Every structure is written in structure tokens, then in C-alpha cells.
Amino acid sequence: MDLAFTTEQEAFRRDLKSWLAANxxxxxxxxxxxxxxxxxxxxxxxxxxxxQLNDAGYLGMGWPAEWxxxxxxxxxxxxxxxxxxxxxAPQVPNFLGIDLLGPALIHHGSEEQRRRFIPKMLAAxxxxxxxxxxxxxxxxxxxxxxxxxxxxxxFRITGxxxxxxxxxxxxxxxxxxxxxxxxxxxxxTFFLVPIDQPGVEVRSIRQITxxxxxxxxxxxxxxxxxxxxxxxxxxxxxxxxxxxxYERGVQTMAYPARFEGYLSxxxxxxxxxxxxxxxxxxxxxxxxIVENQVMRSNGLRTLANLAAGESPGPExxxxxxxxxxxxxxxxxxxxxxxxxxxxxxxxxxxxxxxMDWARxxxxxxxxxxxxxxxxxxxxxxxxxxxxxxxx
Amino acid sequence: xxFELDEDRSLLKxxxxxxxxxxxxxxxxxxxxxxxxxxxxxxxxxxxxxLGYLALALPEEAGGMGAVSxxxxxxxxxxxxxxxxYLDVLLASRALHDAGAEAHGLRDRVVAGEALCVLARRETLxxxxxxxxxxxxxxxxxxxxxxxxPFGAHADAVLVETREGLAICERPAAGWEANAQPTLDHxxxxxxxxxxxxxxxxxxxxPARGILETVxxxxxxxxxxxxxxxxxxALELTLAYTAEREAFGVPIASFQALxxxxxxxxxxxxxxxxxxxxxxxxLDHEPAxxxxxVAVAKAWAGPAARSVCGxxxxxxxxxxxxxxxxxxxxFKRANTLEQFHGSTRQQLEAVLQARGL
Numbered sequence: 001m002d003l004a005f006t007t008e009q010e011a012f013r014r015d016l017k018s019w020l021a022a023n024x025x026x027x028x029x030x031x032x033x034x035x036x037x038x039x040x041x042x043x044x045x046x047x048x049x050x051x052q053l054n055d056a057g058y059l060g061m062g063w064p065a066e067w068x069x070x071x072x073x074x075x076x077x078x079x080x081x082x083x084x085x086x087x088x089a090p091q092v093p094n095f096l097g098i099d100l101l102g103p104a105l106i107h108h109g110s111e112e113q114r115r116r117f118i119p120k121m122l123a124a125x126x127x128x129x130x131x132x133x134x135x136x137x138x139x140x141x142x143x144x145x146x147x148x149x150x151x152x153x154x155f156r157i158t159g160x161x162x163x164x165x166x167x168x169x170x171x172x173x174x175x176x177x178x179x180x181x182x183x184x185x186x187x188x189t190f191f192l193v194p195i196d197q198p199g200v201e202v203r204s205i206r207q208i209t210x211x212x213x214x215x216x217x218x219x220x221x222x223x224x225x226x227x228x229x230x231x232x233x234x235x236x237x238x239x240x241x242x243x244x245x246y247e248r249g250v251q252t253m254a255y256p257a258r259f260e261g262y263l264s265x266x267x268x269x270x271x272x273x274x275x276x277x278x279x280x281x282x283x284x285x286x287x288x289i290v291e292n293q294v295m296r297s298n299g300l301r302t303l304a305n306l307a308a309g310e311s312p313g314p315e316x317x318x319x320x321x322x323x324x325x326x327x328x329x330x331x332x333x334x335x336x337x338x339x340x341x342x343x344x345x346x347x348x349x350x351x352x353x354x355m356d357w358a359r360x361x362x363x364x365x366x367x368x369x370x371x372x373x374x375x376x377x378x379x380x381x382x383x384x385x386x387x388x389x390x391x
Numbered sequence: 392x393x394f395e396l397d398e399d400r401s402l403l404k405x406x407x408x409x410x411x412x413x414x415x416x417x418x419x420x421x422x423x424x425x426x427x428x429x430x431x432x433x434x435x436x437x438x439x440x441x442l443g444y445l446a447l448a449l450p451e452e453a454g455g456m457g458a459v460s461x462x463x464x465x466x467x468x469x470x471x472x473x474x475x476x477y478l479d480v481l482l483a484s485r486a487l488h489d490a491g492a493e494a495h496g497l498r499d500r501v502v503a504g505e506a507l508c509v510l511a512r513r514e515t516l517x518x519x520x521x522x523x524x525x526x527x528x529x530x531x532x533x534x535x536x537x538x539x540x541p542f543g544a545h546a547d548a549v550l551v552e553t554r555e556g557l558a559i560c561e562r563p564a565a566g567w568e569a570n571a572q573p574t575l576d577h578x579x580x581x582x583x584x585x586x587x588x589x590x591x592x593x594x595x596x597x598p599a600r601g602i603l604e605t606v607x608x609x610x611x612x613x614x615x616x617x618x619x620x621x622x623x624x625a626l627e628l629t630l631a632y633t634a635e636r637e638a639f640g641v642p643i644a645s646f647q648a649l650x651x652x653x654x655x656x657x658x659x660x661x662x663x664x665x666x667x668x669x670x671x672x673x674l675d676h677e678p679a680x681x682x683x684x685v686a687v688a689k690a691w692a693g694p695a696a697r698s699v700c701g702x703x704x705x706x707x708x709x710x711x712x713x714x715x716x717x718x719x720x721x722f723k724r725a726n727t728l729e730q731f732h733g734s735t736r737q738q739l740e741a742v743l744q745a746r747g748l
């Protein structure tokens with residue numbers, strides 16, 4: 001057993017922290033409280049931040065140098081994600097492109113595609129969104145019905161995608177569409193589709209938070225070029241499933257770092273309201289600390305296994321359930337311990353200055369639904385880890 | 392970075408598993424529980440001594456192997472719901488070691504399996520009331536009444552926490568009254584000890600506190616590791632049973648209602664594994680973080696095991712409530728270990744203390 005970071009990894013962390021201290025103008029918490037910002041200008045803040053990170057070589061770090069990477073290990077990528085949360089940096093707007101499409105292109109794309117798309121993706125010149133889920137195909141994604149029909153040098157795509165995060169600000173969308181109605185998995189193909197064309201319409205969906213970060217995308221004979229198919233026709237499902245796996249490992253330290261930050265606001269709050277000495281408060285606070293530390297232990301274990309060359313397995317379902325269910329418990333406890341003040345939105349008088357619990361509390365409801373709901377994760381654990389029989 | 396045990400430690404873990412499966416399977420454990428008044432298999436205790444297992448909690452220079460090895464062995468003990476005073480003896484041996492030369496004679500006999508010595512500390516029957524210790528050892532004479540002393544009725548000696556420090560009391564001809572205190576864990580043996588007689592103070596005030604802090608850390612880690620083993624095995628039993636048991640013409644393991652509960656059992660168990668081994672590693676390599684991480688491990692593993700072992704009874708259905716099937720052995724031990732060696736309540740407080748809160 002060895003859970004220590006190497007001296008090189010520690011040096012990477014030190015350099016990164018000093019880079020963040022020198023380059024991050026304002027923490028995200030300050031940006032969202034700036035009354036002169038609106039949803040659009042906040043996206044521009046995020047775009048500018050992505051360019052800073054990219055110029056410093058912190059994006060796509062695990063990719064080959066040719067594609068903007070530095071062949072960094074998964075441990076260094078995990079350290080990056082952890083420190084970005086600790087510094088309260090804005091989330092880059094192209095996270096779906098970088099986390100999902102980037103690896104898909106590196107591993108399954110053509111040389112042409114990599115050259116055409118990766119540099120602009122990293123520089124935030126083209127923002128990407130993901131077209132996987134459909135109104136009728138969420139947890140059962142392979143039942144998707146958006147279809148793609150050949151038309152000369154193109155395919156024509158018809159159907160509807162939903163929960164396209166960042167859709168309203170995106171230039172391109174990567175789409176799973178059906179090229180064979182009969183073959184459930186082998187009939188799915190991975191297309192890259194420009195959004196600015198007559199056959200594509202993006203509509204915002206208003207979330208329970210009041211924001212419209214995601215949308216729904218309608219395709220009515222939209223054109224996708226043949227050379228913009230990733231992999232071969234019919235390989236879309238396999239590619240999508242492998243890239244969803246890449247998403248997991250590097251975030252493994254980010255969640256506990258994020259929740260540790262939120263915890264400090266709860267601690268500050270109960271100190272200030274003079275209830276830290278109460279037995280019921282102490283017990284609830286301690287449980288939050290314990291669970292977050294256990295989450296970090298799970299993360300270190302995953303990271304150690306990845307560093308040892310193991311690929312992220314179905315055990316990542318445990319982490320998904322853990323962090324998303326914890327987010328609910330943490331924000332519920334925060335509202336309980338901090339009282340109605342924690343329900344105030346950022347523009348309210350006397351809102352808590354360092355933490356937007358109102359938004360976090362509502363957002364926590366999404367975490368157990370997206371990227372495979374808690375129920376789907378339990379199915380995965382039962383079938384692929386515990387090998388429990390199907391009927 | 393590497394989470395898996397190194398070669399030596401996984402060998403130790405495997406050897407322990409082989410030994411316990413051979414010598415202390417479910418049937419042997421039941422025989423001890425039902426027939427042995429002293430609550431353990433004396434021959435097996437001697438074997439453990441012979442193989443060096445009783446030195447496991449000592450510092451490495453004295454024959455121990457570090458916290459990760461301790462956790463690995465305890466993990467295996469948990470998997471068989473191993474009955475007997477094994478952990479209690481390890482803790483006493485460590486305290487005797489740390490108490491210095493005067494206590495090393497008894498330490499050696501304990502580690503050799505020639506004497507059974509346990510710690511006698513508790514005076515209250517709950518964890519909430521805080522009262523001053525009443526036990527005293529003055530002028531070589533001990534006056535003490537201690538509650539829930541593990542295997543106290545059959546110990547050859549006890550190391551008693553008194554107002555003045557730690558005192559060795561070897562079982563005298565008179566002045567040693569043991570009143571059995573059976574608990575819901577039928578395989579464990581506890582006793583109230585009323586002691587009045589000669590004793591030897593081996594560590595006073597501050598040194599005694601330091602010794603007990605070390606012992607508390609090792610106790611919490613060891614209990615957490617056993618709780619991990621209990622959960623792991625209870626889940627295995629449940630998966631085997633539900634795969635075999637049929638209802639409505641299919642194995643009940645194919646029902647989603649059961650699958651989701653088993654998935655949650657795995658989440659709790661695997662998280663306990665991460666927490667326990669990280670805490671053990673910290674004790675060996677990152678002492679500044681160890682206090683918090685050990686408390687975290689115990690505070691997670693205890694409730695997790697209670698829940699997982701309880702679910703094992705539930706998912707076994709009616710037979711889960713019978714004496715004949717094994718889940719109750721795990722459920723009972725989970726409750727013992729959750730409450731002893733620093734209860735969850737105490738560990739939660741320790742987590743806050745470790746952060747200066």
C-alpha cells in the first residue's frame with residue numbers, strides 16, 4: 001500500500017497552486033455575485049478562463065503533446081481537478097467537449113477530425129454539447145430513436161435530444177443517432193453536427209433553479225458530413241460507453257474537495273450562530289465530515305488503482321451514488337443547521353457571502369439523476385459487480 | 392500510489408484466512424459460543440501465540456508489523472466473526488509494552504499465550520455520563536469496580552485504569568470478584584470485576600494517558616477492520632443465499648428490490664474498506680492525519696456493519712432469524728464492536744476534536 005503522492009506529483013501541485021494564485025482574478029463565488037453579470041456574460045468569464053488554462057497547458061493534459069496535452073498521468077489530472085475546486089475557479093464552458101468528445105477523438109477519431117476539432121475545442125473557439133439523451137430514452141439510452149439517413153456525402157438527422165447541457169451556447173453537438181433500426185446497439189453511430197444550420201433548433205429548458213443551463217435540440221433533416229462520423233458506422237454505442245468511463249477517474253478527488261469547501265461554510269455558520277457546542281449540531285456536523293472523508297478515501301483508492309494501470313470499472317458506480325447522494329444530505333443539513341438564511345438567494349439582503357446554499361440545495365436534486373441515475377447505478381452494481389442474476 | 396496490500400501483507404492476510412477457515416469456521420465458533428464458558432478456544436489461542444499473532448499490536452521493533460498488517464488480520468477475524476479475547480489481549484499487550492520494563496514480564500507471558508490479560512477501564516454503563524474514575528491504586532493496593540471487562544471472569548491478570556495510572560492486578564486468591572455480564576452477543580464474555588488487593592502501578596498520570604491514547608487508536612482501527620470483515624462476509628452470505636433461494640419460480644436475487652439493497656450493502660462495505668486501510672496507512676506513514684482518519688474509519692464502519700449485517704438477516708427472510716443460520720452471528724458482533732473500542736458517538740466527537748472544533 002502506498003497512498004502518498006510522489007515528489008513529482010507534489011511539485012506539480014505546488015506549481016499549479018502558485019499558477020492559480022497568480023492567474024485566477026476572482027473566485028467564481030465573486031463572479032456570480034457581481035450584479036452586472038447575466039447568464040451570457042458569465043459564460044464569457046468561463047470562456048476567458050478556459051483560454052487561460054489552455055495557454056498554460058492545463059487542458060487535455062493526459063493527451064499526447066501533438067494534441068495539446070503533455071501525456072500527464074491520471075494522478076496529475078486528478079490533482080488539477082481537485083485544486084481547481086479548492087481555488088473556486090470557474091468551470092470551463094467546454095467541459096463536455098474536453099471530458100467526453102476529446103478522448104473519443106483521440107482514441108477513435110480520424111487524424112483529420114483531431115486536426116479540425118481539438119485545437120478549437122481547447123481554445124473555447126467552438127463550444128460543444130452532448131446529444132445522447134432523448135425525451136423517450138434516458139436511463140435506457142440504447143432505445144434512442146433519433147435517426148440518421150444517408151444522403152450523398154451527408155447523413156440527414158431527424159429527432160430530438162434533450163438535457164443538452166450548454167446547448168444554448170454551443171456551436172457543435174456530438175450526437176448518437178440510429179443508422180439501423182433493427183440493431184439495438186450496433187445500429188447506433190456517433191456524429192459531429194454543426195448547430196448553426198437550418199435543420200437544427202435549440203430551445204432552452206428552464207430548470208428548477210431558474211437557470212437555463214441546458215436545453216433541448218430538435219433535428220429536422222439536419223446535415224452531418226460523412227467525414228464527421230467518429231469511428232465507423234455502427235460503432236457509436238461502443239465509443240460512447242468507453243468515453244463515459246473516461247469521465248469518471250479524474251473527477252474522483254474533485255468532489256470531496258468541493259464538498260470540503262462547502263463544509264467550511266457550515267462550520268463557519270454554526271460557529272457564528274453559537275450552536276457549535278450543541279450535541280445535535282455536533283453530531284450532524286461530524287457525520288458530514290466523516291462521510292466526506294470516506295468519499296475522499298474511496299477517491300484515493302480509485303486513483304491509486306488507475307495509477308496502477310487498472311481501467312475505471314463498474315465500481316465507479318459506487319462513487320457516483322456516494323457523491324450525488326451526499327450532496328443532498330450535505331445541503332439538507334446545511335439548511336437545517338444554518339436556518340432560513342441558507343435559503344436566501346445571492347441577491348438577497350444578508351445572504352451568506354461565501355456559499356449559495358439555495359442553488360446548491362436545488363442542484364443536488366439533479367446529481368442523482370444525470371449521468372446515470374442512482375437507480376441505474378445500483379442496477380450496474382448488482383449486475384456487473386455483484387453478478388446478481390437477471391430474470 | 393497503490394491501494395492493494397504489498398506481497399508480505401497479502402500473504403499474511405491469506406495465511407490468516409486459511410488458518411481461521413480451518414480452525415474457526417462457523418461450526419467451531421458456535422461450539423465456543425455454546426459450550427466454552429471462557430468464550431474462546433484455548434488451543435487456537437496457543438496456536439495464534441505460537442505463530443506470532445499475539446505480538447501484532449506491538450511496535451515493529453518489538454515484534455509488531457505495523458497498522459496495515461494489524462488491519463489486514465483484524466479484517467480476516469471479522470470475516471469469521473472470530474470469538475474470543477484476541478483483540479483485547481493485543482491491546483493489553485501493547486499497553487504493557489508501553490508501560491515500560493516493570494510490565495514486560497507480564498507482556499511476554501501474554502504474547503506467549505501463557506497468561507490472559509485484558510484492560511479494565513470502564514466504570515459507567517453508558518457513554519454519555521462522565522464521571523471521575525473511582526478506581527484507585529495506592530501503596531500497592533487496588534480498589535476498583537469495573538464494568539463490562541472483556542473476558543474478565545477468565546483473565547489471569549488485568550491492567551486497570553485508576554486515578555493514579557495503570558495498575559497490573561494478577562488474579563489473587565481473594566479480592567477478585569467477577570460477575571458475568573452476558574450481552575446480546577452470545578459469543579462474547581463480559582464481566583463486572585470487583586477488585587480489592589495487591590497491585591502494581593506501572594504507569595502514572597501523563598504516561599498512562601499517552602499509553603491509553605495509543606491503545607485507543609489501535610482499538611478503533613482494529614474494531615473498524617473487524618467491522619469491515621463482518622460486512623464483507625455478511626454480504627457474501629446474502630449473495631449466496633439469494634442466488635439459491637427461489638420464489639415465484641426464480642432466484643430471489645433476480646428481483647430488483649433485493650438487488651438495490653445489495654448494491655447499497657456493497658457501497659457501505661467497500662467504503663469501509665477504503666476508510667479502514669487509509670486510516671491504517673496513515674497510522675504507519677502520516678501520523679498527523681491518523682487521529683481523524685481512524686475515528687472516521689470507525690465511525691463509518693460501525694453503522695455500516697450494523698446496517699449490512701441487519702440487511703443480511705432481512706434478505707435471508709425467516710431463516711435469517713433462526714439460530715441455525717449464520718447472519719445473527721455477524722449482526723451481534725457488529726453491534727458489540729460498534730459500541731466498544733470507542734462507540735460511534737465517541738468517534739464522531741473525536742473527529743471534531745481532531746479538527747479543533
